[in-house]
Amino acid sequence: MIGETGDSFAVLADIHGNADALRAVLADIDAQGITQVLNLGDLFSGPLAARETAEILMAREILTIRGNHDRYLLEQTPARMQPSDRVAFEQLEPEHLTWLQSLPATLRLTPDIFLCHGTPRDDTTYWMEHVPPSGVPNRRPLADIAAEAEGIDASLFLCGHTHIPRRLDIGGGRVIFNPGSVGCPGYDDDLPLYHVMETGTPAAAYGIVTRTAQGWKTSLAQVPYDPWRMVAMARAADREDWAGAIGTGWVGSLQPLTA
Template sequence: MRFAVLADIHGNALALEAVLRDMEGLGLSEAVNLGDCFSGPLDAGATATRLLERDFPTIRGNHDRYLIEHDPSEMAPSDKVAFDQLEQKHLDWIAALPSTMTIHETVFLCHGTPTSDQTYWLERVEQDGMVRSATLDEVEREADGLEADLILCAHTHIPRNIRLRDGRVVVNPGSVGCPAYDDDVPVYHHMQTGTPNASYAVIEGAPGDWRVMFRSVPYAWDEASALAAKRGREDWARALATGWFEG
């Protein structure tokens, strides 16, 4: 078994194209998509076109959900830009996506945790805004009762590979299109990878013998950054150009 894991594209069509080319170079056509496909000040329309063409097994992220649940007049700026670029067929596609999925019988897909698309799984945010790795006990608590050998999650944009005590593996592939961001839930904090590259993962093997390869793919991030700046999003422009939110 061999497949790619994509997540958190956030409307960055340039990064998605680079990842798809990298997959082709590896002779890899199968992939899964862990959601948050469109929201951002970039090119949600082109991203949607490519994703619908590829028809990868896909689950819905929290920002995908906002696009179909929130009134456009009340959307956050990144969601509103994406919403305005999408056609009704794209919104219908989002509405039909499940929040979780199991593939190959033992591979479980979620965006945040198995029960929440808005909760970090492999990281924790302290009350002072500092971000730390979740402890093994904290990670295992979220996996309690989950019958899967390989668990794929996203949402934090940070590539991680965690082995639980019982041998199950939890993998976050990182973000294809958004290497750094800020958020105010549960308190204000930054998530940042320190690289502008597009991130995804390649999974190979079988239950009990999973091999995880993280791919960090250079692309025309300067063009993506310039587009964000043109649309008045200096925060996104800086993050896309550097992989850092602050500084």
Template structure:
């Protein structure tokens, strides 16, 4: 089994197109790509991204921002969700509503956005009281994986490419973010997540002799053009993140 995992596109269609091209160049067909959610939210090309994803019909789970787009009133949405919502059609919103919170793919891989229990909780990282992001203790990571029989568990949400092996050999992999390399969040306390690179991230997963081989790939694209779109849409922090992988 060999396939690609993508996550956290956040309406960055240019990054998604570059990643899809790279996936194809690695000999992986479209029907061997899985999507871990947070597809559209952001001040970029939500409508175009939605059209492309609907045409691909990838196995996809719902991210927290996908949920916000269909559960919240526009007046209650954050800036990124509201900007995306303004570009979406009824068909796009129906597709978001149809996405499951998690799913098992080909009986061997569990897909979720953040954790199987919640779409807005960091699985592999934790945030200290002073706003620093740290690796979570293995016991805490493993507690969230209790009851999962699949040997490979895929999650997104933090935008940081990462792999953690559990004590029983199961592997949790975050492929990183296709379209949003840095962000800030006020929950549980104000903090920043910054990858330090503007490149689009995804992962290739391959099972060989019963063991998972994971390759993280960083793909160049015209990120400066996307940064200019964010700037023009009044989102300088997004512009900085897209241009550099840092928020400032």
């Protein structure tokens, strides 16, 4: 059972159609003998390999919830979709969307473990970060972070959405852990105002969690892989912003991207 003392499990988030990063992460997990994997959503959206990603995920027993971009694929018509969602939607077959529809938005896995994409109540809210008027994201005040967990007596909260790996302890043995993004290490967004989120590495990120007698042990794995097939897909879709982020980990590449 996931969460037993001494047993480790892996946590994925924000794959965004990067099938090659997903393969690298799953190979790394398998090499460590970890058999339990959780997935926090935003599976397909991006100018990459949504169909490949769907086939990989559906072939494995990975407990998965939906993210905000997964919801957009289900709720919006193609004409209303943003470009990244539309490219993914056009690749997906009806069976992929049916599987996506079957996934919950949040999940209390055990009495101690709660899964969400953004926060427990909103899949588009950054839990541990906020964007001030300067447009430079920073950590939210601790009181605001803790307030998002009110009414949920879990001790481990797993979230994604920001693509930035981070752990915060909010008192009473409670931990919030974001494993970072498997497939998209940087992006920019206009909401709530223009800002950039970037990790500065193209490595595929995921988390490893273990319950110990002292509390939750968390670690971040950053797996190098060859991103250039994904970079080429992004460029073929005329998305140089995605190509730069995937190839370098920075939004707006610091130097010309070459394989």
